[in-house]
Amino acid sequence: SQTIHQWPATLVQPVGSPLSLECTVEGTSNPNLYWYRQAAGRGLQLLFYSVGIGQISSEVPQNLSASRPQDRQFILSSKKLLLSDSGFYLCAWNSWTANTGELFFGEGSRLTVL
Amino acid sequence: DAKTTQPPSMDCAEGRAANLPCNHSTISGNEYVYWYRQIHSQGPQYIIHGLKNNETNEMASLIITEDRKSSTLILPHATLRDTAVYYCIVRPMDSSYKLIFGSGTRLLVRP
Numbered sequence: 001s002q003t004i005h006q007w008p009a010t011l012v013q014p015v016g017s018p019l020s021l022e023c024t025v026e027g028t029s030n031p032n033l034y035w036y037r038q039a040a041g042r043g044l045q046l047l048f049y050s051v052g053i054g055q056i057s058s059e060v061p062q063n064l065s066a067s068r069p070q071d072r073q074f075i076l077s078s079k080k081l082l083l084s085d086s087g088f089y090l091c092a093w094n095s096w097t098a099n100t101g102e103l104f105f106g107e108g109s110r111l112t113v114l
Numbered sequence: 115d116a117k118t119t120q121p122p123s124m125d126c127a128e129g130r131a132a133n134l135p136c137n138h139s140t141i142s143g144n145e146y147v148y149w150y151r152q153i154h155s156q157g158p159q160y161i162i163h164g165l166k167n168n169e170t171n172e173m174a175s176l177i178i179t180e181d182r183k184s185s186t187l188i189l190p191h192a193t194l195r196d197t198a199v200y201y202c203i204v205r206p207m208d209s210s211y212k213l214i215f216g217s218g219t220r221l222l223v224r225p
Contacts, residue, residue: 043218
């Protein structure tokens with residue numbers, strides 16, 4: 001069966017510090033991978049999606065970047081965090097071959113920037 | 115753009131049916147209707163999806179109007195654990211890449 005893991009689950013970072021959130025998927029190959037962010041009390045905002053290694057599409061301009069160094073690994077990064085980067089970050093995957101559109105989400109990473 | 119409109123909040127009594135409406139008046143012929151829900155501090159969970167016909171699974175039923183401009187998610191016997199934000203999403207058939215979430219409906223199930 002397929003599983004998705006992301007970490008860390010919680011982190012508190014000062015403004016201007018770097019960020020690295022990691023997400024890995026097991027039990028499938030060539031997944032589509034996504035990073036979403038949810039600010040407090042708000043809906044889910046799609047940040048990045050990837051259809052393959054090294055292929056990243058950005059949905060909104062921001063202080064963040066994403067990379068996909070391996071087929072089942074998706075990393076969200078920032079060189080210098082802003083207060084507005086605080087939020088709940090969710091990694092997700094779905095299957096290109098299944099094409100059902102169903103997204104499977106990780107447990108989320110809650111980031112607080114102080 | 116989310117392309118869907120949902121009421122911001124609803125409530126229902128435990129054990130009763132919860133009927134969550136969604137308006138997608140600009141839906142295209144090749145777009146599916148998807149429903150997800152998000153329980154507080156967790157990732158969204160897939161519930162159901164459909165194209166034209168009504169659908170039912172162990173979690174819910176999806177009723178899509180004949181003109182496909184609106185749909186209703188039905189939780190037949192709501193429990194306290196169904197309290198969550200429910201998202202209605204339309205997705206084109208020719209792209210498996212993106213699901214764009216709107217604001218959703220916050221459903222509160224009352225004891």
